[in-house]
Amino acid sequence: MLYRETGQFKTSYKADMAVFPIRQDRIGLAVILLLAFVATPLFGSAFLLSAVMIPLLVFALAALGLNLLTGYTGQLSLGTAGFMGVGAYACYKLTTFFPEVNLIVWILASGFFSAAVGVLFGLPSLRIKGFYLAVATLAAQFFLQWCFIRIPWLYNNNVSGAIEAPVRTLFGMPITGPHATPELRYLVVLSIVALLTWIASNLVHGRVGRSWMAVRDMDIAAELMGIRLLPTKLLAFAVSSFYCGVAGALMVFLWYGSAEPEVFSISQSFLILFMVIIGGLGSLIGSFFGAALIYGLPIVLKSLFPMLGLSVGAATIEHITFMVVGAMIIGFLIVEPHGLASIWRTIKQKLRVWPFPY
Amino acid sequence: MSNQIIGGPGLFSRRDDSVAKGEPLLTVENVSLRFGGVRAISDVSFDIRKGEVRAIIGPNGAGKTSMLNVINGFYHPQEGRISFRGQTRRRMRPSHAAAQGISRTFQNVALFKGMSTLDNIMAGRTLHMKRGFFWQLWRHGPALDEEIRHRRVVEEIIDFLEIEAVRKTPVGKLPYGLQKRVELGRALAMEPDLLLLDEPMAGMNLEEKEDMCRFILDVNNAFGVTIALIEHDMGVVMDLSDRVVVLEYGRKIADGAPDEVKASQAVIDAYLGVAH
Amino acid sequence: MLYNIFIDPFVQMAGAPDLLVQALWDGLVSGVLYALIALGFVLIFKASGVFNFAQGIMVVFAALTLVGLYEKGVPAYVALALTLVVMFLLAVAVERVVLRPLVNQPDIILFMATFGLTYFLIGFGELVFGGNPKAMITAQLGLPRGVIDVEMLGGRVSFQKIDIAAAVIASIMVAALAVFFQKTRIGRALRAVADSHKAALSVGISLNQIWVIVWFAAGVVALAAGIMWGARSEVSFALEIVALKALPVLVLGGFTSVPGAIVGGLIIGVGEKLGEFYWGPLVGGGIETWLAYFIALAFLLFRPQGLFGEKIIERI
Numbered sequence: 049m050l051y052r053e054t055g056q057f058k059t060s061y062k063a064d065m066a067v068f069p070i071r072q073d074r075i076g077l078a079v080i081l082l083l084a085f086v087a088t089p090l091f092g093s094a095f096l097l098s099a100v101m102i103p104l105l106v107f108a109l110a111a112l113g114l115n116l117l118t119g120y121t122g123q124l125s126l127g128t129a130g131f132m133g134v135g136a137y138a139c140y141k142l143t144t145f146f147p148e149v150n151l152i153v154w155i156l157a158s159g160f161f162s163a164a165v166g167v168l169f170g171l172p173s174l175r176i177k178g179f180y181l182a183v184a185t186l187a188a189q190f191f192l193q194w195c196f197i198r199i200p201w202l203y204n205n206n207v208s209g210a211i212e213a214p215v216r217t218l219f220g221m222p223i224t225g226p227h228a229t230p231e232l233r234y235l236v237v238l239s240i241v242a243l244l245t246w247i248a249s250n251l252v253h254g255r256v257g258r259s260w261m262a263v264r265d266m267d268i269a270a271e272l273m274g275i276r277l278l279p280t281k282l283l284a285f286a287v288s289s290f291y292c293g294v295a296g297a298l299m300v301f302l303w304y305g306s307a308e309p310e311v312f313s314i315s316q317s318f319l320i321l322f323m324v325i326i327g328g329l330g331s332l333i334g335s336f337f338g339a340a341l342i343y344g345l346p347i348v349l350k351s352l353f354p355m356l357g358l359s360v361g362a363a364t365i366e367h368i369t370f371m372v373v374g375a376m377i378i379g380f381l382i383v384e385p386h387g388l389a390s391i392w393r394t395i396k397q398k399l400r401v402w403p404f405p406y
Numbered sequence: 407m408s409n410q411i412i413g414g415p416g417l418f419s420r421r422d423d424s425v426a427k428g429e430p431l432l433t434v435e436n437v438s439l440r441f442g443g444v445r446a447i448s449d450v451s452f453d454i455r456k457g458e459v460r461a462i463i464g465p466n467g468a469g470k471t472s473m474l475n476v477i478n479g480f481y482h483p484q485e486g487r488i489s490f491r492g493q494t495r496r497r498m499r500p501s502h503a504a505a506q507g508i509s510r511t512f513q514n515v516a517l518f519k520g521m522s523t524l525d526n527i528m529a530g531r532t533l534h535m536k537r538g539f540f541w542q543l544w545r546h547g548p549a550l551d552e553e554i555r556h557r558r559v560v561e562e563i564i565d566f567l568e569i570e571a572v573r574k575t576p577v578g579k580l581p582y583g584l585q586k587r588v589e590l591g592r593a594l595a596m597e598p599d600l601l602l603l604d605e606p607m608a609g610m611n612l613e614e615k616e617d618m619c620r621f622i623l624d625v626n627n628a629f630g631v632t633i634a635l636i637e638h639d640m641g642v643v644m645d646l647s648d649r650v651v652v653l654e655y656g657r658k659i660a661d662g663a664p665d666e667v668k669a670s671q672a673v674i675d676a677y678l679g680v681a682h
Numbered sequence: 683m684l685y686n687i688f689i690d691p692f693v694q695m696a697g698a699p700d701l702l703v704q705a706l707w708d709g710l711v712s713g714v715l716y717a718l719i720a721l722g723f724v725l726i727f728k729a730s731g732v733f734n735f736a737q738g739i740m741v742v743f744a745a746l747t748l749v750g751l752y753e754k755g756v757p758a759y760v761a762l763a764l765t766l767v768v769m770f771l772l773a774v775a776v777e778r779v780v781l782r783p784l785v786n787q788p789d790i791i792l793f794m795a796t797f798g799l800t801y802f803l804i805g806f807g808e809l810v811f812g813g814n815p816k817a818m819i820t821a822q823l824g825l826p827r828g829v830i831d832v833e834m835l836g837g838r839v840s841f842q843k844i845d846i847a848a849a850v851i852a853s854i855m856v857a858a859l860a861v862f863f864q865k866t867r868i869g870r871a872l873r874a875v876a877d878s879h880k881a882a883l884s885v886g887i888s889l890n891q892i893w894v895i896v897w898f899a900a901g902v903v904a905l906a907a908g909i910m911w912g913a914r915s916e917v918s919f920a921l922e923i924v925a926l927k928a929l930p931v932l933v934l935g936g937f938t939s940v941p942g943a944i945v946g947g948l949i950i951g952v953g954e955k956l957g958e959f960y961w962g963p964l965v966g967g968g969i970e971t972w973l974a975y976f977i978a979l980a981f982l983l984f985r986p987q988g989l990f991g992e993k994i995i996e997r998i
Contacts, residue, residue, distance in 0.1 A: 061557045062550065124790070176982050179733050179793070183933050183982065186926060187975030198966045250545035254553060255537070258521070258529045265518035272478055273596060274504030274533035283539065314923065318797065325794050330520065363813060370805025377798030382783040385791050 051399040067249055084238055089231040097230035098303070100347065105241045106299045108339035111323040112248055112332060113291025118321070119329035120252060121284035122264030123173055127185035128292050128320045130192035133312030134162035135293025136300040137202045140211045144204060151216035151223065152236065155297045159290035165192070166289025173281045177267075189314050196309035212306035224301050233302045240298065244291060248332055251287065260284050261330070322373065326380050328387025337388035345372065425491055431456040431632050432477065432600055437486030439472055439656075446472040447483065447656045454600065459626050459633045461647035461664075463640075465676060468653040470636045471513055474602045477634070478510055479503035491599070505533055509593040510602035513636075515585045519578040523588050526577055527563055530595030531556040563591045567621060583614040590621060594629075601625065603635045607642060615642065622646060644668065652676065691960035700837025705959045706952060711845040711914075713951020714852050718907035719928040720935065720943035721856070722900040728876045728938050729896040730781065732792045736799040738925015740901060743803050744769055745908030745917045749819055750811035758822035769901030770894075777893045785879075785889070804919055813919070818912030820844060825913065848910040855906060856944060859899070863940075868895060876938070923971075930978030936988030945989060950974045 051072050058064040068074045088101060114128050138161035142154040169188040173181055196202060203211045215225035222228045223236055251257055259280045262270035271277050300307040319342060327338020346369045353360045360368075384390050425431050430453040439447040447469045454460045462470050475481040477488065479498040487494050490506055509530075518526050535556065541549040564570055567587050572580055577588055586606060593601055606622065607615045619642060625631050637643050643650060644664040652660040652673050659672040667673055695702045722737040747768050751761035780795050820827055826843035863869040874882040875892050883889060911921060931950050935942025954973045962969045 061554045061561075065550070065553060065557065172979060172983060175986055178789075179929075179937070180933055180982060180986070183929055183975055183978050186929060187972055187979050190972035190975060194968060194971055198968060247543050250549075251542055254542045254545055254549055255532060255535045256539065256542045258525055259532060261521050261525070262518045262529045262532075265520050266516045268480070268500075269512065269516040269518070270529070271500045272480065272504060272510060273530055273592070274501050275529070276499075276501045314926070322797065322801075325797075364809065367805045367809040367813070370801050371809065372805075374798045374800065374802030374805060377801065378780055378795050379798075381787070381791050381795045381798070385787060 051396070051402075053400065065253075067253055081242070084242075085235070089234055092234075094230045097234045100344070102230075102234055102237050102303050104339055104343055105237050106295050106303055107320065107323060107343050108336045109241050109244060109298065110292050110295035110320050111327060111335040111339050112245060113288045113295060114320050115324045115327070115329065115332070115335045116248060116252070116260070116291065117284050117288035119324060119331065119334075120257060120264060121260040121281060121288075122267075123170070123281060123284060124178065124182050125185040125288070126182050126314070126317050126321065127169065127187075127189035127192070129296075129312040129314065129316035130189040131162045131166055131289040131292040132296025132299065132316070133192055133196055133309070134165045134289075135159055135296035136307060136312070137196060137211065138162065138293065139297035139301060140204075140213075141202065143214065143216065147214070147216075150218065151301065152218065152240070155240065155294060155301065158297045159293040162293025162296070163286040163290040166285040166292075167282050170282050170285030173285070174278045186314075189317055193309055193312055193314075196312060208308075210306050210308045211300060213301040213304075216301075224305070226305075228302075237298055237302050240294065244294065245332065248287075248291070252332065256283065264330075322377060326377060326387055328389025328392075331387065331389030333392065334387050334389030337392070341376075341388065342373065345369065345376075425456045427457040427630075428455055430454065430489075431491060432634075433487075433489040434473075434477070435487045435489070437473075437476060437483045437488065439469075439476055439481055439483045445656050447476065447653075449486070450653065450656070450658045451486075452651045452658065452661055454632060454634055455649075456632055457626075457630060458648040459622070459635060459646050461635045461637060461643045461650040462653065463637065463643055463650060464653035464659075467655075469656040470653055471604055472656075473653065474510060474604055474634070474636065477503075478508045478602060504596065507597075507599035508602065509596040509598035509600075511586070511589045511593050511604060511606060513604040513608065515582070515589055517577045517585055517589055517592070520576065522574050522576055523564070523569060523580070523591075524560065524573050526588055527560045527591045527595045528553075528556065530592040531560065533596060560591075560595060563594050566594075566624070567591050568617075583610055586610070586614075586618065587621070590618075590625075594625065594631075598631060600632045600634065603633060603637075605636050605638065607637060607639055615639070619646060686964055687961070694960060698837065700834060700839055701959075703834065704839045705955050707839065707841060707845075709952035709955030710948055711842075711848065711951070712955065713948035714845075714849050715907060715911050715914075715924070715947075716927050716931045716951055717944045717947025718852055718855075718903055718910070719925055720931040720947055721859075721940065722903045722907070723928055723932055724935075724938060724940055724943045725859070725896055725900045725903065729872045730875070730893050731789060731879075732781070732796065733789065733937070734900070735793060735796040736803060737900065737904065738922055738928065739800045739803045739807075739919075740769075740772070740904040741908045741911065741925060742917065742919055742921045743772075743807050743908075744901065744905035745818065745912045746807050746811050746816070748905070748909070749816045749912070749917050752819050752822065753816070758819055761819075762823065765905060766902065769905060770898050773894050773897035773901055776897050777890055781893050782890065800922075804922075808919070815916040815918035815920075816912075817916055818909060820909075820913045823909070825909075842914075844910070844913045848913075851906060851910070855903065856940065860940065868892075872896065927974050930974045932988075933978040934981055934989055936990050939988070939990040942988060942990040950977060953977050 053070045056071055058069065063069065068077060089097065092101065110128060110132055114125060117123050117125050135158040139154050139158035142157060143149070143151055165188070169184055172184040176184060197209065203209060206212070213224040215222055215227070217223065218232070218236065221232055223232055252260070259270070259275045262273070262275055263277060263280050267277060296312070299311070304311065323338035323342045324335060325338070326341055327336070328334030346365070349369055349372065350365055353365060380387065432454040434453065435451050437447055437450050438445070450473065462473060464470055472481060476483050479500040479502060482497045487496060490508065518529060521529070535552055537549045537552045541547070564573060567590065569584060569587055569591065572584060577585055580588065590606065603622065607618050610618065622633065622635070623646065626633050635643070635647060647664055649662060650664050650667045651658060652667055654676040659676060660667050660670040719737055719741060722740065723734055726732055726734040726737070744765055748761055748765045751764055752758055756764065776799065780799060784792055784795055826847055828843050830841045830843060832839050832841065863872060871882070871887045871892055872895070874885070874887055875889060879889060908917070911924070927950065931943060931946040934949055935944070935946030954970050954977070957973045958967070958970045
């Protein structure tokens, strides 16, 4: 009964075209933001913040980036981790070259580097479609990972071959390195993710998003209507890679603290693709759902077995996680090919008319 | 070319007067199109005059749809020339043709299935939207104002086509007849000078056909859009069109007013078969 | 620099032809492996239109089952037979659990479902047989081992006997498949299904039966690939990365062409070995990981329909 739009009349196209046209949705969003920005850092434990929330937000951002490309524009990409790596290494080089500039500036700037690389590997999309395009993105994935290993300049010739986040501060407080508090790191990640999500929402609700979806749904018709395919696809590659690059930089600097090239391997790309599929192709909120489910599931399983009084080795849990994730993907595709986001929409629809069936 | 749209019958402000009514808007000269060894179109010439309804008819496989594809730049003919508004070209990208003012509907509905009716028609306004990427990032302000301006136009089209009720429905869920109507709406949203309709009434019942005929005539009369039409229903063709061109096996076998064409021996042979 | 890229490698090739032959042979052998993995893809794609991402994992899974059963005390040949049974059960399970409920869904959904299958098989295989790499039971299966050294071109080129056996077995399998497709009733049904599911159904072909057969055939091909590959290195899920090389192979050969898969596999195998051997040192080596994709990509830009595919005419 609470979720009703009765009596909320829209008197202008502006009101009708709002992202959240229903008042209860706007209230809900405000509550979520309040919880995320105030309650979680105030009351959340260090474990919750640094081992659950930060990773979840980072993955959600990467999934969102991939969703813009695969879900909205229909260009399958298996190279997400490679683009994340570009962001991470770009940020590392930038902040070690210019340590005096604020790290957050470099994190956002690193996105432009991965955007450029993304455009480069998106060029074949003019002639190649569907599964064939997967080859181009796989080329990016393996080539970029090879670069991270073979070009010592990228990791400042460290003997370990890894990049390590140097200590950087924000308003005098460290945000990276061992002394950074989880609360501060969390807030930085959350702010960036919130900002980029808002921008993504602006894009997909306007002309750009419509062009992307038009290309996805029927590229020939889109072209005959004056939507130029290559610029549209390349823009999707650029924006998507930008998001992935920022996610990669956040991952290394505000979550891991250091990273080896292995972090940006193909299995990471697949993981993010699963998040997008399970969350829902072509849905922003779905990216968050998907990240929560795929990242959260192993954590839940890990704590579930001891709770049931079973002592199971870590390796076994990992194997079971693989099985469960695999089975879940198949299950979701059978039950709801459009992912968690679609289930979410159905629930909202049901709520609107509850307690009547329609 | 201006984007200022005012309500009422003046839906289309984009009036291009470089071609006077009754003069050829589009000329097809000696066009031939081959796929490997298959000749889809051989040496076809005809013109479409500004303001008329021009029908292209012929048996299945005669090359009608290929002809439309050539006109809007999707296929590139090996020989021949096409002039639109006096500009001549052989090869052109489809998006360029769209920018020049040619829009179309498709034989098998080619809507954006994942998008709502509203978004489909809004997508037709893409060419008229000017706010660049960096305005879109922000969306509020100029980009949103622009959206709202175009939304008004789109709503007029929705009113005109009587599809208000399905405004926010994903088009994949609409019945076939309505999908055809939405597709017409999307093509209209481009404010074309020349509208190509590929079998707009295929698979419709009588009532739906009558509606569609009314819309086509209104588009032609009230908005002054030149129309090229492929249709199999001869009754519709004879009633709607000003002139008819008949294709068979990729060649032109007749061209003229509906009555002339109906009387032509070549056309009768093509449709009814001929004893050899 | 230009000399190093465009001339020096060829000088090296001409200077030491025995090394060139060795590199070519090594390339051909890994090409056979790629071709076999790609062959499994093609079989399934032809008959069900499913782009089976799990084919690479099926290879590992088959090899792992074989070795795992042997380690549990089952005699080698019995283990082989049991593995075939397991692959058949897998085919039935896939048809029941994955394909049947997802019939008529868009291609991309089915493709994603095989991702799920991949993950499930990885977890399942490791859970049952453990995650440690295992040695293939080459000798116990009666496969030849050892090396033949041939003196030629002023040097010595060595051929692993197992590689020769692999090439022979692969050729026999391909020939058998070709006969099966062209000459038998089931083969004709398979081709009918490949053309149109609905039309095939309407003339009384059982889709479910066909799918089980195809997935089983792909499983048998996977087992063969698994044995061969296991004999060359060891059995572990690291093959997942190798299996991805089947994608460029398919791109070269076309998704539905059996000869394409073979020729594509050999081209990719030879191309990346030569590239690694002669051009790799210029950039620090290790280019084998991505060279195949770039070869395929370059090829795609000029011939989007693959080696044996027909020219694509877009219709609307």
